[in-house]
Amino acid sequence: MTPVSSSHLAQALRHPRYLRTAWPWRALAYLLTTAPLAAVLSIGPLVVVAPLFAAVGAVQRHDRPVPLALAAFLAVCGLFVVALAPLLSAPVAAFERYRLGLVDGRPVAGQPWRGVAARYVTAGAWREAAYLFWLGGVVPVVYWIFAVLVMLDVLLIVSPFVAGTGGEVVLVWATVDSPAQAVPHAIVGLLLAPVLWYAAGALAAAQAVVARWLLRGTLDGAALREVTRSRARLVDAYEAERRRIERDLHDGAQPRLTSLSLQIGLARLDVPDDSPAAGPLAVAHEQAMGLMTLLRQIVRGIRPQSLTDLGLAGAVRELADEAPVPVEVHAELPRPLPEAAETTAYFVVSEVLGNIARHAQATHAQVRLTDTGAGLVVEISDDGRGGADPARGSGLTGLADRVAAADGRLLLASPPGGPTLVRVELPWSA
Known part of the structure; x- marks a missing residue:
């Protein structure tokens, strides 16, 4: 396959040769390995959402209030799911950071384990819990919609082979009963296949963006203080080193260069202008003066x-x-x-x-x-x-x-x- 120099899927999608690379297959692997995990995690939201929808439907049909027992059950289940989410999200988040390498080679710093209590008081832990709900609530719905689109496209492509074998075949917007009638629909399906490949890549890239956003580690107060101290240490050390070099230059190198420049200048006065040594002495004098200026610039700039x-x-x-x-x-x-x-x-x-x-x-x-x-x-x-x-x-x-x-x-x-x-x-x- 033709290589595409990209570090993540979202960048590779913009390349004109995207479909000829390994990125579409990596995106497909990412989506397929997401499906079972999302299916398992969707059980939690379903325990709360399904009875809630049933209760709302009953209220609309019979114009009666929600039974107290059902309201209590929904409240207890909701609190249990929310309370359990920060703990379950830790291993899931670690696995998702590892799996993110399928579509994004950039490292993602994780949230270190600091005990059970810390899972309920740190922002990073709740961000991971939010990802858990997103993976179990939003992702299954989006995947089902995409799976239906894929199945419809497959049906269009294979329609010439199944039409006429056992009655009529319903193809989204039309019904066909012979292979000849199904051929145009199959051509449309074939033309839509690359679009679905791109759509799969876009879906995987969007999921990776959300995962990267929610699963990146956050600094707590102690870490922020350590970062601030490290900055202060580096800035102080840099300034101290710059002052030392400037002092050494001023007290050591600069007087010697000044003396050297003075000696060369005196030598130029003693040498006639038509002497063979006059030219080299003039060049040496200019170089000595230029060296002093250059050293000052290097020390003050500290820049290659x-x-x-x-x-x-x-x-x-x-x-x-x-x-x-x-x-x-x-x-x-x-x-x-x-x-x-x-x-x-x-x-x-x-x-x-x-x-x-x-x-x-x-x-x-x-x-x-x-x-x-x-x-x-x-x-x-x-x-x-x-x-x-x-x-x-x-x-x-x-x-x-x-x-x-x-x-x-x-x-x-x-x-x-x-x-x-x-x-x-x-x-x-x-």
């Missing part, structure tokens, strides 16, 4: 020169060319980026590529830079051995601190055996 000269995409490609592992770079950056986001993204790519070369034992890596309109997304993946763990070193922790200081977030997916994916999201407010 390649970023200024080439932009983020060019600077990252330069890093990729220098990496010992083959690195493929994809950049979708139609407009200039804020300097803070560019600098943070550059150092993230540089550090991650360094880690890949040192630890991953990878044979290939990929860097993707995407302007989402609201921010910059950086994704670095490799086919190495995986198992990256921030707890085993300070490199990833330092990267997370740097990204957090830019008001962004870093996500890591690195199962043992690989592959590894590092995703950094930097908002423009950075």
Whole structure:
């Protein structure tokens, strides 16, 4: 099949060769594996909804109030389902994050288990419970509608083979009793088949968007405080280091460069203008003065020169060319980026590529830079051995601190055996 370079199904759907890739089959696998889970989870809402509809129908027909026993039963069942949802949603959410990889390769941070009591007081747990109700209440209805459309299309396609064998065949808007009459309907069915393939992909993509939105982890108060402290640590360390370098430059390098420039200037005065040494001395004098200016700019900017000269995409490609592992770079950056986001993204790519070369034992890596309109997304993946763990070193922790200081977030997916994916999201407010 023709490959389509996309990290998730919603992106692949926009590709003109979508139907010739593996994405439609991945979408179908996602839908088929959703069906049994949604069927089981629909039992809970049915226990409450079915008697409720029956009671409402009885009231409308007989104009009588709902019996007290039925109202009590519905209230108890509703409370029981709601109370049970935060607990059942934990394993379901973990399984759904894993299954989301069928249609979305981007990692989704989960909600850590903090005990039974925490399931009733954290926003993330109730978001997972909301996904449980959505999966058991909305998804079955949408799937039934889509299944009916598929069965109708199949009926149209096979109608020439069944017409005339045992009476008339009803085809949605018409009735046929011979293969000749059914052929036009079969042609319509064949033309609708690609539409249904796209519709299946769109349905799977929509479900993945909802799952990603509801199942992403949320930071509690302690985590937010830790993020704030990490930002403060990084900013303080950065400023302290910048002041130290400026002080060393001012007290050490600058006097020596000034003395060197002065000595070269005095030497120029002692050398006649027509002397062979006059030209090199003049060049050396200008270079010494330029070096002082350059050092001040480097220290004050703390920004790689390649970023200024080439932009983020060019600077990252330069890093990729220098990496010992083959690195493929994809950049979708139609407009200039804020300097803070560019600098943070550059150092993230540089550090991650360094880690890949040192630890991953990878044979290939990929860097993707995407302007989402609201921010910059950086994704670095490799086919190495995986198992990256921030707890085993300070490199990833330092990267997370740097990204957090830019008001962004870093996500890591690195199962043992690989592959590894590092995703950094930097908002423009950075």
